[in-house]
Amino acid sequence: MRNTIQKIFALGLVLLVGSTILRGQGLPIAAGPFKPADSSFKHYQYPAWFRDAKFGIWAHWGPQAVPRQGDWYARNIYIEGSDQNKYHTAHYGHPSKFGYKDIIPLWKAEKWDPEKLMELYKKAGAKYFVSMGTHHDNFFLWNSSVHRWNAVQMGPHKDVVGIWQKAAKKNGLKFGVSEHLGASYTWYQPAHGADTAGAYKGVPYDGNDPRYADLYHPKAAADDHGWLSTNPEWHREWYRSIKELVDNYHPDLLYSDSGFPFGDVGRAMLANFYNGNIACNHGQMTAVYNCKQPSQGMWVQDLERGVQDSISPYPWQTDTSIGDWFYKTGQTYKSATDIIQMLVDIVSKNGNLLINIVQTPEGDLEPDMLNTLDEIGKWTAANGEGIYGSRPWKIFGERPANASTIKAGNFNEDRVKYTAEDIRFTCNGKKLYAFLLDRPSGDIRIKSLGKSSGINMQKILSVKLLGSKETIQWQQGTDALVIKKPLNLPDWKVSGFKIDLCD
16 A cells, blocks of 8 residues: 555655656656657647748857867777778877877867857848757766766866857857767777787777766677667666756757657657756747758758758758768868758758858857858848748759759768759748859740749749849740849859849
């Protein structure tokens, strides 16, 4: 009888704190309409803010920037013979003595001015901002009680996530966090190795030291080597960490660097995130979850450095970087034109662009980053009416007759080359926008708007060049809308035309 009373009392406590327990997993989930099941997630509604925002900026930033050697430094220093392994050994010492744990205290972020950067990002046209929460290095950028390897206890001794969030809210930007923790359990396994040759042959790397198992994770089972671990204990550990992140900060967006993670544990995470967001926003749903898997309407699919080849029935997102993911000395960057072309193409297909602006380890931006942001800002100020709040038109656009076919997917952005014959459409009510993705050499022909095209059945009332006061000469012929090349095109290469239609 006493056991029964205790169970009832315990259940009552759970209900009082507004959470439920996932059957069979023992995972607490915030109370709300979403249950940890696909059938429940089918009721998800995409928030208007995300559909309208179109453009976000990401701070993919943390201790791995310190050596100025680019992405995956925390793993690659344990890959014998890799460039980063050679660099690390030459500049810091052998990873059996000086490992990634010793890089972390060197990250001071002494030039980081989050409010100034957020003002720049807002001026560039970003409508949401995403902070790194944790990369595969298992270092948390928030004030965490899960383990000591976080930015409040180490490195800059600052709540990076919380400070970014405050700056984003001050500037009216929606706020998101990214988590790459799910892959860290297998990603970090080389830290448990040792050199196979040379002076340090057989000497264990520092990842073998049990004093640092809370950073490098314990050694995985021999058959556990996929992107996402199969270890149920690690699944639950991941859940506790990500639950702390979303429960403490209530971001509008959460990004996972993987497909949908860890089965039912992932479903518990998503239900907790969605329900917690609703409660935090007094019944209004603002939550967006990104992962690299088709959504079927349950979340927002993310394509890394990739684009779609057609209009998606569901909102989606491209995540990419202006250069390497972490700071790298001498790296080349995308130009403002590259970014604008991607943005327009993505928006025409019902997507958003989230781009990482590379920060130095100190936390500031190099002059070329500032110049690029300024160019993007000038373009969005003039052309934003065709981007923000827009929706796809009947077709996403027109492509040159000889353009190569590139299928939707990740890591295809480098294969896409845009020309003046690439036209992309967006619409907002009766206003249609046609964007030329490069400077025209002569008159502009838009075949989809010809009288006999069978695509547009509405009358064209006027054509205007965004960012220009010049009167545009145009004529709708049978086979195309012909726009005479403007005498004075704007400074940017991607031109936008507003086309007023009526029934």
